[in-house]
Amino acid sequence: MDPPRILLLTPRISGVGGIAQHVRQLAKRLRRSGYEVEILSSETMGLKLRKGVANIGYALSAALKSAGRRFDVVHGHNLPAAIPVKTSRARVRILTIHGVYWRQIRLLYGPFLGEAAKLAERGLLKGINAITAVTMEAAEHYRSLGFKVRHIPNAIDLSELPESRERVSDPQITYLGRLSREKGVDLLVEAALRGMRGLVIAGDGPLRSLVEHAARRKLLRFLGPLPHRRALRILAGSDVAILPSREEGVSTVLLEAMALKIPVVATKVGGTIEVVRDGYDAVLIDPRVEEVGEAVRTLLEDRGLARKLAVNAYRRVVSTFSWDIVQQQYLKLYHRLLSHL
Numbered sequence: 001m002d003p004p005r006i007l008l009l010t011p012r013i014s015g016v017g018g019i020a021q022h023v024r025q026l027a028k029r030l031r032r033s034g035y036e037v038e039i040l041s042s043e044t045m046g047l048k049l050r051k052g053v054a055n056i057g058y059a060l061s062a063a064l065k066s067a068g069r070r071f072d073v074v075h076g077h078n079l080p081a082a083i084p085v086k087t088s089r090a091r092v093r094i095l096t097i098h099g100v101y102w103r104q105i106r107l108l109y110g111p112f113l114g115e116a117a118k119l120a121e122r123g124l125l126k127g128i129n130a131i132t133a134v135t136m137e138a139a140e141h142y143r144s145l146g147f148k149v150r151h152i153p154n155a156i157d158l159s160e161l162p163e164s165r166e167r168v169s170d171p172q173i174t175y176l177g178r179l180s181r182e183k184g185v186d187l188l189v190e191a192a193l194r195g196m197r198g199l200v201i202a203g204d205g206p207l208r209s210l211v212e213h214a215a216r217r218k219l220l221r222f223l224g225p226l227p228h229r230r231a232l233r234i235l236a237g238s239d240v241a242i243l244p245s246r247e248e249g250v251s252t253v254l255l256e257a258m259a260l261k262i263p264v265v266a267t268k269v270g271g272t273i274e275v276v277r278d279g280y281d282a283v284l285i286d287p288r289v290e291e292v293g294e295a296v297r298t299l300l301e302d303r304g305l306a307r308k309l310a311v312n313a314y315r316r317v318v319s320t321f322s323w324d325i326v327q328q329q330y331l332k333l334y335h336r337l338l339s340h341l
Contacts, residue, residue: 099249135271179205184244
């Protein structure tokens with residue numbers, strides 16, 4: 001019998017972004033389990049799309065690229081992948097949602113497009129065999145629209161964590177990820193402008209020029225987009241990991257910092273508050289510049305507190321957010337859907 005054929009759809013597959021990492025890890029593990037896996041992303045299709053049209057450009061290109069081809073399972077990630085998921089010739093169609101999508105669009109592109117995305121969600125999700133969400137918040141939101149949604153969290157592979165650490169600053173307060181407003185990168189730049197020292201930023205995105213300008217003024221260290229292995233070494237060498245998001249699913253960087261026993265400052269948004277608890281395994285703040293600086297200063301000065309939070313966070317991530325656990329949840333979903341056809 002031929003192995004089941006899986007098509008994974010994601011707008012991006014490279015970089016340190018959480019969705020890209022999630023799909024890379026899922027693809028690797030599916031292949032290990034005997035599935036034949038293909039990935040359609042902007043990179044694999046050679047697309048270079050401008051901000052503002054990237055999502056729809058990806059969706060239409062992926063729909064055309066997959067047209068006429070048969071797969072056992074087509075599994076898309078986030079709402080832009082819903083169109084090619086629905087137009088695909090697959091026995092099973094699955095969509096994984098990485099946060100409340102319309103709120104992300106509102107932050108990135110303004111209230112008009114945010115409301116348009118909100119109105120479009122119902123139509124995009126109709127006709128899909130199974131919907132999963134990496135956060136309980138997103139699962140509840142889409143259930144409220146009348147859809148059945150299964151919560152399968154984000155995860156990390158503990159075996160891929162680095163043994164070495166890299167220091168590029170002293171102190172070293174590290175942000176890894178997309179350089180965009182919904183991630184709160186502008187708050188970090190403002191905190192550095194107000195005197196927070198030791199900030200290290202790596203990634204790419206629409207706010208890159210803002211970060212580069214701050215780096216030229218010696219307010220922070222900017223490393224640009226990094227290979228994942230080096231990004232993890234930088235994270236492992238940090239005194240504090242910081243996630244100042246205004247909107248967030250379950251951040252892969254958050255899970256990686258927890259697994260590396262790096263104390264975390266994060267905002268009280270989205271899936272973050274499902275993963276960590278304030279004062280127990282992280283310091284949680286509102287997305288405000290003054291709170292960013294104060295929380296970082298607290299962890300740098302009180303290393304006993306920092307160690308306690310890091311140890312508790314490590315226990316939490318190992319018990320709940322390991323890919324060894326999450327992989328089985330996806331495989332059970334695939335098998336159940338395929339067996340009922």
